[in-house]
Amino acid sequence: MLKKIALFICCISIFSCAPSHFIKPLEKKQHVANVSLGGPLIKFGTATIPIPFITATYGYGIDSTFTGFASVNITSALYGNLQMELGATKQLLKQKGYFPALSFNPVINFIYHDSKSYKLYPQLDINAFWEYGKRKNFVYVGVDNWFELSQKKAYDLKQQNHWFVSPMIGHSFVGKKWNFNIEAKVIAPNLSNEKLVVDYQTPFRNKGAFGIYLGYTRKF
Amino acid sequence: MKKYILSLIVVVALSSCLRLDDNLYNASKLTEYKLDNYTGEVDFTLDYSYHIPDSLVHVFTLSSQGADESSATTIYAIYIGDIAQIATDTVIMYCHGNKDHMDFYWQRAKLLANTKSKNRFGVLMIDYRGYGMSEGKPTENGLYADTDAALKWLQSKGLTNNRLVIYGFSMGSAPATKLSANNYTLKPSKLMLEAPFASAEVMVQDGSGLALPGTTVTDLQINNGEEIKGVQQPFSWIHGEADDFLNIDTHGAVVYNNYQGTYKESHRIPNAGHSTIPTTMGFQAYLNAVGNFITNH
Numbered sequence: 001m002l003k004k005i006a007l008f009i010c011c012i013s014i015f016s017c018a019p020s021h022f023i024k025p026l027e028k029k030q031h032v033a034n035v036s037l038g039g040p041l042i043k044f045g046t047a048t049i050p051i052p053f054i055t056a057t058y059g060y061g062i063d064s065t066f067t068g069f070a071s072v073n074i075t076s077a078l079y080g081n082l083q084m085e086l087g088a089t090k091q092l093l094k095q096k097g098y099f100p101a102l103s104f105n106p107v108i109n110f111i112y113h114d115s116k117s118y119k120l121y122p123q124l125d126i127n128a129f130w131e132y133g134k135r136k137n138f139v140y141v142g143v144d145n146w147f148e149l150s151q152k153k154a155y156d157l158k159q160q161n162h163w164f165v166s167p168m169i170g171h172s173f174v175g176k177k178w179n180f181n182i183e184a185k186v187i188a189p190n191l192s193n194e195k196l197v198v199d200y201q202t203p204f205r206n207k208g209a210f211g212i213y214l215g216y217t218r219k220f
Numbered sequence: 221m222k223k224y225i226l227s228l229i230v231v232v233a234l235s236s237c238l239r240l241d242d243n244l245y246n247a248s249k250l251t252e253y254k255l256d257n258y259t260g261e262v263d264f265t266l267d268y269s270y271h272i273p274d275s276l277v278h279v280f281t282l283s284s285q286g287a288d289e290s291s292a293t294t295i296y297a298i299y300i301g302d303i304a305q306i307a308t309d310t311v312i313m314y315c316h317g318n319k320d321h322m323d324f325y326w327q328r329a330k331l332l333a334n335t336k337s338k339n340r341f342g343v344l345m346i347d348y349r350g351y352g353m354s355e356g357k358p359t360e361n362g363l364y365a366d367t368d369a370a371l372k373w374l375q376s377k378g379l380t381n382n383r384l385v386i387y388g389f390s391m392g393s394a395p396a397t398k399l400s401a402n403n404y405t406l407k408p409s410k411l412m413l414e415a416p417f418a419s420a421e422v423m424v425q426d427g428s429g430l431a432l433p434g435t436t437v438t439d440l441q442i443n444n445g446e447e448i449k450g451v452q453q454p455f456s457w458i459h460g461e462a463d464d465f466l467n468i469d470t471h472g473a474v475v476y477n478n479y480q481g482t483y484k485e486s487h488r489i490p491n492a493g494h495s496t497i498p499t500t501m502g503f504q505a506y507l508n509a510v511g512n513f514i515t516n517h
Contacts, residue, residue: 081436117433150431154421155445155474159431191429 019055019183019213020168021069022089023103023127023140026061031220032179033058038213040187041202057085065091076111083111087123100128100140109146122147135174143167144185164188170213181215244440245358246318247350253279253296258323263495266327266503270334276301282373284349286365295354295366297373298322300333301342307378310514311342312385313408315367315392319495321352325389331498332387336511341385346370360394360442364404367395371405379406385514387412390466390494393475394442401450410514412456415494417466418445418474426470445474454483454517458509460492460500483517 019036026032039051052075059069067089076083087107095101105125112118127142146164153159170183189208202210255277278299285292301309312332316325322345329345348366349356356362374384386408388396393416400411417423420442421434434440448455457479459472466472468488476486487509492500501509 076436079437111432111436113433113436117435119430119432119436121430148430153425153431154419154434155478157470157474161429164429188429 019170019181019185019215020125020127020140020142020144021057021071021085021087021105021107022059022067023129023142023170023172024101024131024138025065025067025089025091025103026059028061028064030061031059032217033220034215034217036181036213036215038183038211040209040211055085062088081111081113083109085109085123095129095131098130100130103127103129120149122149137172137174139169139171141167141169161188161191165190166208166211177219179215179217179219181213181217183213183215185211185213187211244318244438245350246320247348247358248320248352250321250323250352253298253353254323255298255326258326260323261320262324262327264327264499266330270330270338270503272300272330272333272339276339278303282346282366282369284362284366284369286361288361289365293349293354293356293362293366295346295349295356295369296322296352297344297346297370298326298329299342299344300329301339303377306342306374308383309342309379310383310385311344311374311379312387312514313367313370313374313396314343314345315386315388315394315396316345316347317390317392319390322347323352328389328498331503331507332510334503335507336515340511341514344370344374360440363391363395364398367399368404371399375405381407382409384408385410385412387414387510388416389414390417393417393444397444397447397451397475400453401447408453410454410456410517411451412458412510412513413444413472413475414458414497415460415463415466416444416457416472416475417442418471419443422470422474423466426467445478448475448479451479452481454513455479455481456485456487456509456513456517458487458489458497460489460494460497462491463494465494485513485517 034057036055037052039053041048054074055071056074057069057071059067061067069087071085073083085107087105089103089105091101091103093102107123109121109123110119124145125142127140129138129140131138144166148159148162150159166185166187168183168185170181173180187209191208192206202208280297281294282297283292284295314329314332325345329343333339333343335341346366347354348358349362350358384406386396386400393413396411396413400408419434420438420440424432424434424437457472457476459468461468476484489497489500498506
């Protein structure tokens, strides 16, 4: 049917359009602002590129193990939507030697276009991270879990998929006033990516998508 | 901190008026139509047995003006057949897809001109505004206005409703369904859809995997899944089971199942993709399916 429509549709792959937010809680009463860029890899012409999702996040350390945050998806805003994430990071376990620290992030994602077009998606991320070195850089792995609550979709067809699981791995470079983050995510590897208008590029052939994300955090 | 937040607000406020609709149409331009001499990409090339004599190939312009437009747009059309016979012939109005222009779709139109026998039916095809040599910019309403302009031309040559068959491929399923369901210049007596799409919302949901409202990214109103409910004429649906662009179950089957008219038939083609139905079926099998529907129902 079309070529450009592939790009058109790619822009609505809203889930996993942002990297994991705060894997490690902020210090108590610490304010940060974060901007991240990246998304699932797609084929665009002859090139493979990440969908350029831009997300801006504000975070606040409520205490040393609990951080609250709010994000705005700038790319979605370009299309007249208010797409936000409200969530928190809670650290459950501290690192002990090779045993990683554990944290989890309950998040509410909502997208609002008008009174007839809005959706809410709960998300729960579970993370493990290892700090190392003098600056306390850290490596992390985790799993994003998105949940589709609707039972029906267009034309009252049954919504088949309700759980979108996305394993990820990343690294944070920690500075005094900034952090730089890079993350790779395998998005919904349990779901087929065939017979879709979106030409997702993934090492896993006909399953899911593969996302790459970069993030910059400024500390205040 | 304040300047970061302020910058964010400004960016969002200034940019919240964009839509993705402008990226929908693949309106590639041409400076001339080459038809059989076209050397660009095509889905398939017919051998000489499907050749149409030059005397039966007519390239001309039409003036298209929608009800809400203050001026007309010049679009290009190709009629395959004897124009003088339109007053007595059955004509297939072929609404092409979005991938390209009439040079790209020429082989498909020429194939239809061989339905039953060579030039048994006339075939009319247009380039929607913005496509090929047609002037203007593509719009959803433009698809309907341009197709209706083609029907006006057919009517002026003596065609009547009972001898008009409309055939829509892919995006062309939108004007084909719209003009079958509603009162335009002519009301086709039969509707044929090849690899139709249901709606932009289904595209959004298929692409994201989520039950996301389509209006979050597009204002496109095309909704063949609903529009088909207003079609009473006999309806034939053909779709590749291996269509990796417009899923047969979420798009084509919805349109087919929602049809509530007098007669419908379906052709689910195993192993056929979005653009490969004629080649997967074989040209003669494809033409038999088209021809039998036209002559028997």
